[in-house]
Amino acid sequence: MQDISSILLDLFIIFASAKIAAELFERLRQSAVIGELLVGILIGPYALGLIGSPSAALVQLFQGTETARLALDMVHTTLAELGVIFLLFLTGLETRASDIFRVGGRAAAVALLGVAFPFVMGFLLISLIGRPAVEAVFVATAMVATSVGITARVLRDLGVLASREARIILGAAVIDDILGIMVLTVAQGLGGSGALSLWGLVVLVVQILAFTLFLLLVGTRLIRRYSAHFEYLRMPNSTFVVAVALCLGLAALAGYIGLAAIIGAFLAGMVLAEAKERHRIERHAMGVYEFLVPFFFVITGSMVDWRLFLQPEVLALAGGVIVLAILGKLAGGSLGGLGLAPRTALILGVGMVPRGEVGFIVASLGASIGAIPSDMFSVVIIMSIVTTLVVPPVLKLLFAGHPDTGKTTQGAESDQDDS
Amino acid sequence: MQDISSILLDLFIIFASAKIAAELFERLRQSAVIGELLVGILIGPYALGLIGSPSAALVQLFQGTETARLALDMVHTTLAELGVIFLLFLTGLETRASDIFRVGGRAAAVALLGVAFPFVMGFLLISLIGRPAVEAVFVATAMVATSVGITARVLRDLGVLASREARIILGAAVIDDILGIMVLTVAQGLGGSGALSLWGLVVLVVQILAFTLFLLLVGTRLIRRYSAHFEYLRMPNSTFVVAVALCLGLAALAGYIGLAAIIGAFLAGMVLAEAKERHRIERHAMGVYEFLVPFFFVITGSMVDWRLFLQPEVLALAGGVIVLAILGKLAGGSLGGLGLAPRTALILGVGMVPRGEVGFIVASLGASIGAIPSDMFSVVIIMSIVTTLVVPPVLKLLFAGHPDTGKTTQGAESDQDDS
Numbered sequence A, B: 001m002q003d004i005s006s007i008l009l010d011l012f013i014i015f016a017s018a019k020i021a022a023e024l025f026e027r028l029r030q031s032a033v034i035g036e037l038l039v040g041i042l043i044g045p046y047a048l049g050l051i052g053s054p055s056a057a058l059v060q061l062f063q064g065t066e067t068a069r070l071a072l073d074m075v076h077t078t079l080a081e082l083g084v085i086f087l088l089f090l091t092g093l094e095t096r097a098s099d100i101f102r103v104g105g106r107a108a109a110v111a112l113l114g115v116a117f118p119f120v121m122g123f124l125l126i127s128l129i130g131r132p133a134v135e136a137v138f139v140a141t142a143m144v145a146t147s148v149g150i151t152a153r154v155l156r157d158l159g160v161l162a163s164r165e166a167r168i169i170l171g172a173a174v175i176d177d178i179l180g181i182m183v184l185t186v187a188q189g190l191g192g193s194g195a196l197s198l199w200g201l202v203v204l205v206v207q208i209l210a211f212t213l214f215l216l217l218v219g220t221r222l223i224r225r226y227s228a229h230f231e232y233l234r235m236p237n238s239t240f241v242v243a244v245a246l247c248l249g250l251a252a253l254a255g256y257i258g259l260a261a262i263i264g265a266f267l268a269g270m271v272l273a274e275a276k277e278r279h280r281i282e283r284h285a286m287g288v289y290e291f292l293v294p295f296f297f298v299i300t301g302s303m304v305d306w307r308l309f310l311q312p313e314v315l316a317l318a319g320g321v322i323v324l325a326i327l328g329k330l331a332g333g334s335l336g337g338l339g340l341a342p343r344t345a346l347i348l349g350v351g352m353v354p355r356g357e358v359g360f361i362v363a364s365l366g367a368s369i370g371a372i373p374s375d376m377f378s379v380v381i382i383m384s385i386v387t388t389l390v391v392p393p394v395l396k397l398l399f400a401g402h403p404d405t406g407k408t409t410q411g412a413e414s415d416q417d418d419s
Helices: A005-027 A034-044 A056-061 A065-093 A097-102 A105-128 A133-142 A148-160 A164-191 A197-233 A239-254 A262-270 A278-301 A306-310 A312-336 A342-351 A355-367 A375-401 B005-027 B032-043 B055-059 B065-093 B097-101 B105-127 B133-142 B146-156 B162-191 B198-234 B238-256 B261-272 B278-303 B306-310 B310-337 B342-351 B358-367 B374-401
Strands: none
Touching: A005 A034, A005 A278, A005 B065, A005 B238, A034 A105, A034 A278, A034 A375, A056 A065, A065 A239, A065 A262, A065 A278, A065 A312, A065 A375, A065 B005, A065 B065, A065 B342, A105 A312, A133 A164, A133 A306, A133 A355, A133 A375, A133 B005, A133 B310, A148 A164, A148 A375, A164 A197, A164 A262, A164 A342, A164 A355, A197 A239, A197 A262, A197 B005, A239 A262, A239 A278, A239 B005, A239 B278, A278 A355, A278 B238, A278 B278, A306 A312, A306 B146, A312 A342, A312 A375, A312 B238, A342 A375, A355 A375, B005 B032, B005 B278, B032 B278, B065 B238, B065 B261, B065 B278, B097 B133, B105 B133, B105 B310, B133 B162, B133 B306, B146 B162, B162 B198, B162 B261, B162 B342, B162 B358, B198 B238, B198 B261, B238 B261, B238 B278, B261 B278, B278 B358, B306 B374, B310 B342, B342 B374, B358 B374
């Protein structure tokens, strides 16, 4: 074992600054996620450099600053990855397969069109400026997935969770999330191989579907039938322990068969959502969530080289991606809401605009396999930030005077909802 | 960010095997901690080698197997350290300063004598076989501290938590823990400087006392007065978040001023034990505990080179250390219980015998600063295992027919007690 007191200081700085930023942004009525990300940029190596610099002892141990920095980066990445795994695990735990199967065609239409429009628009834009296809696919993928956590949080804050619009948006967001994760896995498969082989694509899609359907159809049944048995184990908190083992195991398995690890974690959550004990699992997972998730956002933020935005062409690119990301969801949502009142259709579109953490996840995955260069990484991050920042005030405006406003308790403190 | 799917598999193997071993040992009526440690030996690099081997991608990234192994070791060490930090944090959270100040002279006598005897015996033995003083100090320190978690668990399983003996043992174990941590910090200071400078020793002791007393006297008052304000923060689970920040911050600060990081975590827990919200903090911390703590035990176990026990001289040394570790606590406990019934005095001695995780903590700290060579590391680990294994059956025997037996509910499942 090595002396890691310098790493501990790093971790404290990340955690504390994440939470201070989250608190500030909550008070400014903005998303805490945005605050954590921005503080990551601030304390990262491209700005203040408070984190990520190896200590003298580490440099000596690894016989070189660069290798020591790489090792420290690996520690950060592992914690960030565990954070995002628990984020998706908890999201899955709040997503019941039956809720998905029950949502009507309306939600499915909003989701499918809301995925198709931004993807095609994003792919065309990035291809037209002469970037490689893999890069275009990754940026388009990042433009696809609505962040179900952010959407739900905004609707809750507005007190309109009981409205018809909110139900359609939430149902669509769930389908959208699964579609987004599938698109992401395909993108990752393409990025990994580097070639757009049709056969590889088919195998990958079949793999995703087999893995997903097996877990959703067989896994959920097994859990419904046997989850009570976890309680018979002698170890304390046995249900939570089995849940965490399932989460880590499916994440590792997903990674092993070429899927994204977070798919495994999400599906583990969805399978366990069928257990009678899911609230107990959620309660314990919440502690891990609060502890680990900030590492993902701050460390992702710390990778953003803000100086790139001083270059006019990067700024122009970011502007284009942002406009298309917003227009794509507006078009998808409005078309999916065809036949409803215009305001309702518009609400559906706007409600799907925030990309939040899903955009960051795609960006960091793309960067990790070299599919997204650093300028495009920063573009995707800024797109995720801006789409998340613009939505709350616009939704508030659209819901002004809406008959359902205030039907749900506004701002009720809950142990469970926090993303 | 780097692709860390191979690390995820490592972490899954560690977590799953830890919990399987824990379950097996619980069923064998042994301590789960022992199971986790033994499985660490089994899957570690000296036996099956299931964990700790860098993947081909990592070897390529770090341009060499040794450097990659070192980096992977750093990831393991960080998780193990976070695990032991949360273990001590939760132990602190279950320890109220007032409980310590209230325990009578009896508990203090048992604690002090139970620290003095094993320390002196251990130091003399290791010195007499010709090892350096720093090594003797570390081994003696590992022989000092009773594991309060294991003791409490055994008493609970026997259903005698309400007995007078149990109360004295628990009070003594708390004082013993603090003494042990102070001795450990002194040992670490000596090990770090390498020289037994009297002045350095005085500064260190003053530092420990100042840090400890400031937190216990001023910190507890501040928390009692202001902890309710944490709830006014906008972020969800704000009390837990502040608690974790305090834990990481004090751990890092303790490390920074030359104390052991786990002292900071333990004191953070004790300070927060004064908060009205401590049960809420405990509830959330339990999830992190269940997730991270197994990494500490399995990874510590994986560092044990069992082949050393094939050497007769190591085996003889281990035997000597074990005998003295048991005799020292028996003598201290019995003398401290002078004037009570012989069986009571014997129970006090036996109850203080288990060293459990504290022994491993001392061993891994000693190894991390090079004060303990690998043969002695393994000796200390086996001492911790054996002292923990022998106690439950002996205590059971001594309590047979005891009037208090069964006064507390036996084996009641609790969310909170699990170590």
